[in-house]
Amino acid sequence: MSGDTYHFGDNVNMHGGRDNIGIVKNQAAGESGSSVETLLAAVRLLREQVSEQDREVLDDAVGTIGTDPGSSNGAVHRALASIAGIASMVGAVGVPVIEAVQGVRAALGS
Numbered sequence: 001m002s003g004d005t006y007h008f009g010d011n012v013n014m015h016g017g018r019d020n021i022g023i024v025k026n027q028a029a030g031e032s033g034s035s036v037e038t039l040l041a042a043v044r045l046l047r048e049q050v051s052e053q054d055r056e057v058l059d060d061a062v063g064t065i066g067t068d069p070g071s072s073n074g075a076v077h078r079a080l081a082s083i084a085g086i087a088s089m090v091g092a093v094g095v096p097v098i099e100a101v102q103g104v105r106a107a108l109g110s
Contacts, residue, residue: 035107036065039100043083049093054086065104080105 043062047055061079084101087094 035100035103039065039083039097039104042097042100046087046090046094046097049090050086057082057086076108077105077110 040062043058047058050058061082064075064079080101084098087097087101
């Protein structure tokens with residue numbers, strides 16, 4: 001995850017004084033966006049407590065969520081399940097991550 005960039009929220013593209021597309025209102029902003037940010041922070045801490053193999057799973061899951069956190073597609077739900085599964089195996093250290101996963105799921109309406 002070091003060096004990875006994830007963007008949540010609105011995006012504005014300006015091309016001089018012409019051909020401006022204005023503001024793109026991404027649905028991830030607001031409640032689900034802040035829930036995802038909370039989850040990403042919790043996963044960063046969890047990574048320090050798990051094996052290299054589990055870190056790879058977490059990184060893949062975070063990458064999936066980072067591509068479109070507002071989506072209700074199966075890939076995001078599987079990514080959340082992967083994160084929660086790893087968090088549940090490490091005991092008390094994983095509790096904040098599980099709570100963050102539940103927050104994202106609630107924000108996404110699932």
